[in-house]
Amino acid sequence: MSAAQDESRKRNKRRYLAGQQSKRWKGTRQLEVGMRGILITCNMDEKKCMAEALNLLNEYADKVYGPEQQDDNGSSSSEEEDIDAALKKEVAQIQAAGAKQERRFQALDSGANNIIFIRTQNLEPDKLVHHILSDLHSTKKKKSRVILRMLPVSGTCRAYQDDIVKYLTTFLEPWFGKPNCATYQIRFKARNSSHNKRDDVIALIAGIVDQLNPKNKVNFNDPQLTIIVEVIKTVCCFGVVRDYNLYRKYNVQEIIKENAPKPDATAKVDEKPTEQEHKSETNQEEKKGEEQSSKTVQQDCEDGDKGEDGGE
Known part of the structure; x- marks a missing residue:
């Protein structure tokens, strides 16, 4: 076999294996009930967003949890090995690895445009995202171009x-x-999704929180906790996060701006739809919150507030 033919077959092998790797996260895998992870919004370029998100998450996960342990798939096989045998071997290894071991982060189809879902394994997404935002907030280092918001789904x-x-x-x-x-x-x-109305869901959740403890109190200006509710098709994603207002609604682009003003002042420029929605939502929530929490607003939650404020 000539050197040119050998190089051509190696190129074909790499392309084939790259396609197999791509199918592992694409294919039919999508956001489903029972999953935990991180919803990441972007501006049009979902492919680049996925790459940035995986790089950013792995960078910080390595610091917090240590490097991920992976099996060696034998990608550096000897030059003399038969190319057909090598192909069969690597395909078998990919299939075996997928069957017995899930990666720490796995990109899935979210079911909506301009948003991807990164499924997580063996870690707490809310704590990891808070750690990332805390570091970006203090260092002001720009580590992404197309990622907008990172919302943990617990x-x-x-x-x-x-x-x-x-x-x-x-x-x-x-x-x-x-x-x-x-x-x-x-x-x-x-x-x-159109079968859930915002006011109905918010009132429903506020009622549950009130039943759990009447001392829980609605606060839009400086809440200790924010309940994030993201409905995509027939899946409802939930997260409970700290410092939602401080970290600019978990927007990684806004959080790194020096001397950034309050969220309401800048979102008009960078996130028009989100800010308009936020104003409308806030007015509606305030009215509903006053109705649903008339009893709880009168309760004294000072002691509980101090305990929760410790945070991360």
């Missing part, structure tokens, strides 16, 4: 009210169940 359920009530009654207990109490706000967004 739990998912079917996007129907009966399922939401059943799931959140248990899910929210560690943060809002007695003896714990906290000031909070609810941020809701629906994508490719």
Whole structure:
């Protein structure tokens, strides 16, 4: 075999294997009920966003949890090895690795445009994202170009009210169940889904939080906790995060700006749809929050607030 033919077959091999690797995260894998991870919004370029997100998450996960242990797939096989045998060997290794071991981060189809879902394994997405934002907030280093927001998803359920009530009654207990109490706000967004109205879902969740502990108190200006609700098609994603307002609604572009003004002052320029939605949502939530939490606003939650403020 000539050197040119040998080089051509090696090129074909690399392209084939690259295609197999791509199918591992593309294919039919998508956001489903029962998953945990991180929703990442971007501006049009989803492919570049995925690459940036995986690089950023792996960089910080290596610092927090240590390097990920991976099996050697034998990609540096000897030059003398038969190319067909090498192909079969690597395909078998890829299939075996996928069957017995899930990667720490896996990019999946979110079901919505301009947003990707990174599934996580063996780590807490809320703590990792908070660590990333805390570092970016203090260092002001720009580490991405197309990533906008990083929203941790600590739990998912079917996007129907009966399922939401059943799931959140248990899910929210560690943060809002007695003896714990906290000031909070609810941020809701629906994508490719029209069967859940914002006001209805917010009122439903506020009622659950009130039942868990009447001392929980709505606060839009400086809440200790923010309940993030993201509905995509028939999946409802939940996260409970700290410093949501401080870290600019978890926007990695805004958080690195020096002497950045309050979110309401800059979102008009950089996130028009989000800010307009935020104003409308805030007004609606304030009215609903006053109705749903008339009893809780009168309760004294000072002691609980101090306990929750310790944070990360």
